[in-house]
Amino acid sequence: MTRIPVLLLSAMLAVATRPATAQDLDRAEQLFSRHCAVCHGADRGGYIGPALNRDETKLSRGQVAELILSGSPATLMPQHPNWRGTLSAKDRDLLARLVTTQPRRELSWSLDDARKSLEVLVSDESKLPSAPRYSIDRIDDLMAVMSRGRQAVGAQAKVLFFDGRTHRKVGEVRTGHAPHLMDFHPTQPRWAYVRDDLGWVHKIDLYSMRTVRKVRAGLNGTSLAVSRDGRYVAAGSFVPHTLVLLDADTLEPVHLLELRGVDPDGRTVSADSGMITATSFANVFVVALEQAGQVWIIDLDRRGFPFTAITKVGRHLHDAFLSPDGRYVVVASYDDHENAVIDLQEKRVVRRIPAGCKPHVGSGAVVRSKGRLLGFGTNIGEDDCKSFEVTVFDMDTFDVVERIPVIGPTESPAAHPNAPYVVVDIVGKGPNASKLQFIDKETLQVVRTLDVAGTLTHSNFPEYTARGDFFYVSARYSGDRSMGAPAGRLVVFDSRTLAEVKSIPVDVPAGVFSAARARTVVVGLQPPQ
Secondary structure, three states: OOOOOHHHHHHHHHHHHHHOOOOHHHHHHHHHHOOOHHHHHOOOOOOOOOOOOOOOOOHHHHHHHHHHHOOOOOOOOOOOHHHOOOHHHHHHHHHHHHHOOOOOOOOOOHHHHHHOOOOEOOOHHHOOOOOOOOOOHHHHHEEEEOOOOOOOOOOOEEEEEEEEOOEEEEEEEEOOOOOOEEEEEOOOOOOEEEEEEEOOOEEEEOOEEEEEEEEEEEOOOOOOEEEEEEEEEEEEOOEEEEEEEEEEEOOOOEEEEEHHHHHHOOOOEEOEEEEEEEEOEEEEEEEOOOOOOEEEEEOOOOOOOOOOEEOOOOEEEEEEEEEOOOOEEEEEHHHHHHEEEOOOOOOOOOOOOOOOOOOOOOOEEEEEEEEEEEEEEEOOOOOOOOEEEEEEEEEEOOOOEEEOOOOOOEOOEEEEOOEEEEEEOOOOOOOOOOOOEEEEOOOEEEEEEEOOOOOOOOEEEEEEEOOOOOOEEEEEEOOOOOOOOEEEEEEEEOOOOOOOEEEEEEOOEEEEEEEEEOOOOOOOOOOOO
């Protein structure tokens, strides 16, 4: 064994244990913002990934440094070799020191900050093409796939677009940071809006496949919606706890709401922005305040955008979906294990639907079955869950019709009037996370379980194409991808035979969105093609 001289060893120990300087902390914060904030929160308070600060992180400095180097195979956390020299040993140590010694940051992002962030990338939109530059039968056939990229930042973070009839890629748009959610303009088919995980909203021209404008509505955030009249875009944030209304044409920020209220236990709290939805029933945005347990109805036709707060909806609200007429919204209440039904006309909770462990309804799914209109609620709870189920309820009475046993927690139901099955993805960390289950719309029973071939971890976000002939699934891999191993793929299945039609390499695929959603109030009852 090589002996290290005592003086050299003392010098090494002194460097390793010396207090961090202001310059070190500044460098560490820059590194965190560049590489980590997109998943762990700009304030280090947690976002898609866990919180990374001295008060919440239980790992030692050495363990954090090792995790940065080795990654976490069962999660989105990449391994350092994939970063190709981006982080030196010193940088890894600075990040580990930051995480284990510094508290969560208090950050703000004002309406003025948002206004200053606006970037105009195409100054004259009248010069854009008047029709798609690629061959496609109709724009509704477009399928958009969120490609996070291996590091969630950089050139591989982009939205991929496919023709849902031929499954040919027709374009891609880089977002720079992991794209999370997409919504389409309800009356002008050329426009779509993407929210990335670092808070930017991108206005995309689907004809030329170009970003024409972008604005940073917050520092992290997932929620996004376009008003049914096409005038406004709403973007809600986790960091800070705000919702910003944007002009849909220009992306100019026009109004900011601080998401704060009294929760069901009487405490005044700030809240993450859960779901935001627009409804054909009224010209409003409906937003869930996660920790505050409130749902706000924002009036878009009155000056100043006043809102009505519906209180005591539930503990930890998240996602939601509308009834086909747009009057009722079904909101998942994680900690109450139920779905709350809100009447947007009466502006109050009218029913509470018992659900399985930690309801997570995704975009929801509503189908017609034996003369009834049925809603399907998925449940994402995993820890301490005695049994897993998909909860089915009557959309007229909101009575539970069936509790369908499934093999694990579920997240994103998919349905289409021309397809025989409701598809649910199995999520979590167990051995079934690569599987899909298929519920017959007539018998309300699981009739098939499909393991997406070659998937080592997750197969999520099923989405039917506009005509219902096929559905797309994002399949993600885990493990060391530094030597060129695939990071994931998009898999296309025939919706009736369930045969695999095509497999397309995609770098860490996530959400899948059909352009037909622009004309759809609720998934599962798409308009006829």
